[in-house]
Amino acid sequence: MKNNVIEVNAVAKQFGEIRAVGGVDLAVQEGEIFGLIGHNGAGKSTLFKMMLGLLPASEGEIRILGKSIQGEAFRQVRRNIGYLPENVVFYDNLTGLETLGFFADLKSVSKNTCAELLDKVGLSHAANRRVRGYSKGMRQRLGFAQALLGKPAILFLDEPTTGLDPEGIREFYQILREMREQGVTVILTSHILAEIQERVDRLAIMKMGKIQALGTVQSLRDEMDLPLIMQIKMQPGTLDDLKTALLPLGLDEAVEEDGKLLIRCPRNSKMAALSIIAGLDGKVADLHVREPSLEDVFLGYSG
Numbered sequence: 552m553k554n555n556v557i558e559v560n561a562v563a564k565q566f567g568e569i570r571a572v573g574g575v576d577l578a579v580q581e582g583e584i585f586g587l588i589g590h591n592g593a594g595k596s597t598l599f600k601m602m603l604g605l606l607p608a609s610e611g612e613i614r615i616l617g618k619s620i621q622g623e624a625f626r627q628v629r630r631n632i633g634y635l636p637e638n639v640v641f642y643d644n645l646t647g648l649e650t651l652g653f654f655a656d657l658k659s660v661s662k663n664t665c666a667e668l669l670d671k672v673g674l675s676h677a678a679n680r681r682v683r684g685y686s687k688g689m690r691q692r693l694g695f696a697q698a699l700l701g702k703p704a705i706l707f708l709d710e711p712t713t714g715l716d717p718e719g720i721r722e723f724y725q726i727l728r729e730m731r732e733q734g735v736t737v738i739l740t741s742h743i744l745a746e747i748q749e750r751v752d753r754l755a756i757m758k759m760g761k762i763q764a765l766g767t768v769q770s771l772r773d774e775m776d777l778p779l780i781m782q783i784k785m786q787p788g789t790l791d792d793l794k795t796a797l798l799p800l801g802l803d804e805a806v807e808e809d810g811k812l813l814i815r816c817p818r819n820s821k822m823a824a825l826s827i828i829a830g831l832d833g834k835v836a837d838l839h840v841r842e843p844s845l846e847d848v849f850l851g852y853s854g
């Protein structure tokens with residue numbers, strides 16, 4: 552059993568009339584890549600800021616690496632935390648390397664690793680260029696490098712892949728996997744569900760300040776018992792044969808799309824549907840069966 556490095560107990564945050572976070576319990580284990588998802592305004596950033604000790608909780612307790620964030624010992628713990636805020640701000644007149652050096656000073660860590668970190672996030676070619684000329688994705692990479700300064704044990708990353716190109720996203724998750732191998736715990740938020748569904752170990756879905764669901768993507772799928780999605784491409788002129796053959800299964804919501812039939816098939820009808828489709832033999836041109844996506848699961852939970 553691994554240690555819980557983040558423990559959130561009955562935490563709430565009230566901004567006047569607005570209950571941004573309303574009684575959250577959460578435990579994240581050492582070496583986990585944990586995703587936090589939810590609609591705009593669900594309370595993700597507020598929860599993040601409380602876990603970082605940047606915003607006091609109105610109720611409840613948060614412990615990071617075993618220490619209460621309200622206690623004196625948290626100052627020391629803070630050195631082991633890397634944070635990439637949603638909107639990271641830099642001094643445009645500094646170069647990328649100078650920027651990292653500046654953050655290294657703020658964090659009281661050695662500047663020796665700055666060039667290496669820039670290389671890690673794919674920015675070594677721009678190390679001596681002023682940040683003013685950096686693209687959005689380059690700024691995001693620089694923000695990520697800043698979060699990695701001082702070899703943190705926990706990384707809090709708020710929408711870390713915003714602005715990254717597909718290669719940048721792949722490299723980013725590759726770095727996270729390497730960090731996980733070293734026992735680093737990562738907690739991240741994202742709105743790009745297709746991107747995180749294969750890449751997080753567990754996730755929580757937040758809605759109106761509360762955790763609506765918590766688990767692996769597969770366990771959330773199972774819990775929701777969402778239908779499988781089957782896409783069947785038929786030979787020209789045979790689509791009606793398929794529809795007729797499937798009638799006994801009583802599948803509603805079949806959608807026709809470019810000569811293909813899209814059906815939502817309950818799990819317990821999967822084998823029956825497949826055997827009917829197989830029985831149509833030469834008339835079937837192609838078949839795809841897919842699990843519901845994280846987006847389907849998300850919409851199921853958060854509405």
Ligand SMILES: Nc1ncnc2c1ncn2[C@@H]1O[C@H](COP(=O)(O)OP(=O)(O)OP(=O)(O)O)[C@@H](O)[C@H]1O
Pocket residue numbers: 566569570571589590591592593594595596597598637
């Ligand atoms: N400083 C603040 N003062 C008043 N209300 C706030 C403050 N910060 C956040 N809120 C409110 O708390 C709620 C949660 O906001 P939060 O930024 O945590 O959501 P989020 O899930 O991170 O959203 P997004 O996905 O848009 O970043 C929103 O209703 C927001 O308006």
